[in-house]
Amino acid sequence: MKAPLSQAVDQTCAVIASFASACDATATFPIDALDAMRTTGLLGLLIPAEFGGMNGNLDDLVDVTMELGRADLSAALIFAMHCQQVGVLDRYGALSQREKILPPIANGEMYLGSITTSPGTGGHLLTQDSAARTVDGELRIDRRAPIVTGGNHADAFLVTMGTPEATWPGQVDLIFVHRHQVDLQVLGDWSPLGMRATESVPMVIAGSVPKDQVIGRSGCFSEMATDYFAPLAHIGWSSAWLGTATGALSRVLNLIRDPEHRHHFDPRSELLLTRLASVRGRLEIVYSVLTRSVAAIAGTTPASNPSVQMLVNTLKLSASEECVRAVDDLIELVGLRHGYLTGSTLRLERALRDLRSASLNYANDRLHVSNGALTLMDSRVHFG
Ligand SMILES: Cc1cc2nc3c(=O)[nH]c(=O)nc-3n(C[C@H](O)[C@H](O)[C@H](O)COP(=O)(O)OP(=O)(O)OC[C@H]3O[C@@H](n4cnc5c(N)ncnc54)[C@H](O)[C@@H]3O)c2cc1C
Structure with missing residues (x-):
């Protein structure tokens, strides 16, 4: 690991280690650890330098996540899932989307959550029982999300929804949704055996976003x-x-x-x-x-x-x-x-x-x- 990256990791791991037991005991999100990921630039690990990121590759993702995992698994999973969203945005986002979304992530202003699991289809990624609707030219999202890691703390989400007017359940869109664009209602608490600090709450997400917030080709x-x-x-x-x-x-x-x-x-x-x-x-x-x-x-x-x-x-x-x-x-x-x-x-x-x-x-x-x-x-x- 190169020096600036290993410093960022060491700094973040020290914060994770000092709060991990308390967050596990109370099943609450490690806000201080997330702040450390924001200020050290780790949230932008996979973002190319041209957008202000650390220009990391998959080997870096493995090395950094393993180090965080040594300190605490909840924090490491939070980081890995965020990086998964970032990696997909960077690979499939249009240039205009990448120019708009990646710099604030690299600056530490945006932590991304993931909403793929659905009540009807469970963990099955490739189908969706909740479809978006087109209302007044925008995409209307109204969906239950049974388990959302950091749902109370994410600044934005990548959300899977059935494509509007889909002819079969396998036509699914991945949509970028900023927290301020939607109403988020937490439906219950998070009281699991382990992974307690992920605070993976059940939620309802409802609101409308412009159609150009679909990442990649619609339905694909x-x-x-x-x-x-x-x-x-x-x-x-x-x-x-x-x-x-x-x-x-x-x-x-x-x-x-x-x-x-x-x-x-x-x-x-x-x-x-x-x-x-x-x-x-x-x-x-x-x-x-x-x-x-x-x-x-x-x-x-x-x-x-x-x-x-x-x-x-x-x-x-x-x-x-x-x-x-x-x-x-x-x-x-x-x-x-x-x-x-x-x-x-x-x-x-x-x-x-x-x-x-x-x-x-x-x-x-x-x-x-x-x-x-x-x-x-x-x-x-x-x-x-
Ligand atoms: C710590 C943690 C954090 C998470 N964070 C998020 C998050 O942020 N966002 C998100 O969207 N999801 C999240 N998830 C959900 C996760 O990714 C899984 O998709 C989800 O846990 C699957 O839930 P399930 O077991 O109820 O559903 P299912 O995958 O539907 O499985 C239900 C049961 O059916 C069985 N089953 C299903 N299909 C088959 C099959 N084809 N053959 C045989 N048996 C089958 C399974 O073994 C299981 O017993 C998180 C999960 C964990 C543990």
Whole structure:
């Protein structure tokens, strides 16, 4: 990581670490961490320099998100999801949209939330049960959003809506909506097992926006989703999960190596060494699929190619399954006092609670079914 970027990350991680326990306890959004992302320029990581951003690439997204994940998973996920929205705006937005929207993000004035999940279609990205309507030449949005990370704090959102006059549910638009353009009503509270600081509230969003706030070609969100939106989500989320599991392993290793704890942990114990090897192995596998996925998405083969799709889906599946198992193994290794109690400096119980959400954050069952169908179509078995 280059010096200005690593300084921004260190500064932000210090703020995240100092507020993470309190935000977890109260299930409230880490406003100070977001402020740090604003002032250090991290919100503009993926924005090209010509629009005032940090000109970062996918490798930077992985590195930064992993570092934030070491400090706290909620903050890392907030960051990764924001970057996903920014990446899509930059790739598919018209020049006029990019000129208008990207500079305020790079300046730290605009944090972007995401509204894709719907009550009827759940996490399924490619269809929408709520359609926009054309009213007085504008797009009328009226939609429930069951789970919106940072919904109370985002300055703007990318929202999926069925295209007006759509002839089938797969015609979906991605619409940029500024907070002041719509009424936002919070329908309930957020009281989950983990990921508590994401404050992912249920909302209703209602209002009208000009038609030129549709990002990319109208009705074609599914192409954007397959080519970039979903891969960016899987890369960002997996980096956050891997960062948290990596931080957990690192803290456990420091405890075991601390001479003060020699009487608790025998570094020559074969059981201990076998458990450590298993945890490290899980993380190595995830990191390998992560770096291969980044290379594939940054490469020339379209992400819609089945072998690339299977690779990126496998990233999400393996990261969401292996990272939580790694932390569970670490709890087994260090035992109740260091592993299970909430006050432990190892913070394993919070990591476990947070990582338990990973398989649900876009249901793994959906991805298993999708990868199964793609596997059936590739009898030669090509790797992406
Ligand atoms: C911490 C966190 C933050 C989030 N933030 C946001 C956000 O900001 N914005 C947003 O829009 N969404 C957000 N989400 C939602 C997320 O992206 C998922 O889409 C959502 O959690 C899916 O919800 P679901 O499990 O109820 O729905 P579904 O995906 O519909 O799944 C419901 C159930 O049906 C099963 N199922 C579904 N399809 C199939 C299938 N084809 N085969 C077999 N079984 C199937 C699943 O296993 C699951 O048990 C967030 C989720 C989490 C955990």
